[in-house]
Amino acid sequence: MDIFNPALVVEHLSAGYPGHRRAIDDISFSVWRGERVAVIGPNGAGKSTLFKALAGIIPHQTGAISLHGEDCRTSHMLIGYVPQSDGVDLTFPVTVYDVVMMGRAREIGWFRWPRRADHLIVAEALERVGVWDLRNRQIGQLSGGQRQRVFIARALAQQTDVLLLDEPFSGVDVNAEHEIMNTLNSLQQGGITMLIATHDLHMASTQFDKLLAINQRMVGYGDSGEVFTPNVLQATYGGRVGIVGNGDEQMVVIADAQAG
Numbered sequence: 546m547d548i549f550n551p552a553l554v555v556e557h558l559s560a561g562y563p564g565h566r567r568a569i570d571d572i573s574f575s576v577w578r579g580e581r582v583a584v585i586g587p588n589g590a591g592k593s594t595l596f597k598a599l600a601g602i603i604p605h606q607t608g609a610i611s612l613h614g615e616d617c618r619t620s621h622m623l624i625g626y627v628p629q630s631d632g633v634d635l636t637f638p639v640t641v642y643d644v645v646m647m648g649r650a651r652e653i654g655w656f657r658w659p660r661r662a663d664h665l666i667v668a669e670a671l672e673r674v675g676v677w678d679l680r681n682r683q684i685g686q687l688s689g690g691q692r693q694r695v696f697i698a699r700a701l702a703q704q705t706d707v708l709l710l711d712e713p714f715s716g717v718d719v720n721a722e723h724e725i726m727n728t729l730n731s732l733q734q735g736g737i738t739m740l741i742a743t744h745d746l747h748m749a750s751t752q753f754d755k756l757l758a759i760n761q762r763m764v765g766y767g768d769s770g771e772v773f774t775p776n777v778l779q780a781t782y783g784g785r786v787g788i789v790g791n792g793d794e795q796m797v798v799i800a801d802a803q804a805g
């Protein structure tokens with residue numbers, strides 16, 4: 546284990562889509578192993594684009610990404626991406642086990658069968674998020690919280706220790722939110738580093754080690770106390786922003802702004 550380098554270092558990262566202006570521009574931050582970072586910003590701020598660029602799903606236009614001290618372009622290591630679950634076809638007849646095995650696709654390659662090692666890795670990922678007992682269920686038969694945990698297991702099956710979760714709490718009820726948060730807590734205790742895009746500012750300020758506020762450019766990054774201020778929130782969301790109360794009872798009030 547590399548304790549001298551941060552798990553993830555992002556320097557001057559810009560990315561976007563052909564024919565459009567840059568969706569993210571000049572983003573720099575670093576995350577230590579086991580830290581949990583909330584990525585906040587209004588709709589269209591570039592949170593998903595940042596994650597896709599970090600996971601290598603879209604190329605970055607400028608900048609560098611390194612993982613445990615190694616440049617991502619030369620390293621064999623991966624960053625695991627858990628996309629928003631509303632983009633997933635839940636009527637597709639596939640079992641939980643098969644969904645998690647899809648995380649092994651890159652290693653297995655096309656037209657090959659999974660080996661014993663792949664089955665062991667999938668079993669470990671299923672156990673780690675507590676869905677081993679659900680392995681033979683169809684993905685469409687799961688609750689929102691169970692489904693989200695299966696997608697986390699699929700990312701873990703890539704054998705990564707850095708995860709990007711794109712709004713894992715959106716569209717789930719309070720029970721599922723607790724279920725997912727418990728899973729994230731146990732992964733964090735196991736040394737997994739996580740960046741989580743969320744619209745829940747209260748959760749972002751109370752349940753995370755650090756906040757990354759973006760709106761195309763980086764507006765703020767650091768410990769929650771430093772970033773969760775009216776100035777940074779105003780610069781991130783626009784409009785009029787206020788924080789009411791103190792400690793755990795803080796509430797953000799946003800008027801005339803697109804809060805996402």
Ligand code: ADP
Nearest residue numbers: 562565568586587588589590591592593594595
């Ligand atoms: P967020 O996740 O914060 O809501 P996104 O990363 O989805 O933001 O979007 C950032 C910007 O990139 C927005 O202006 C959005 O319209 C644009 N964008 C996102 N996906 C695409 C795409 N596939 N093609 C062109 N523009 C896109």
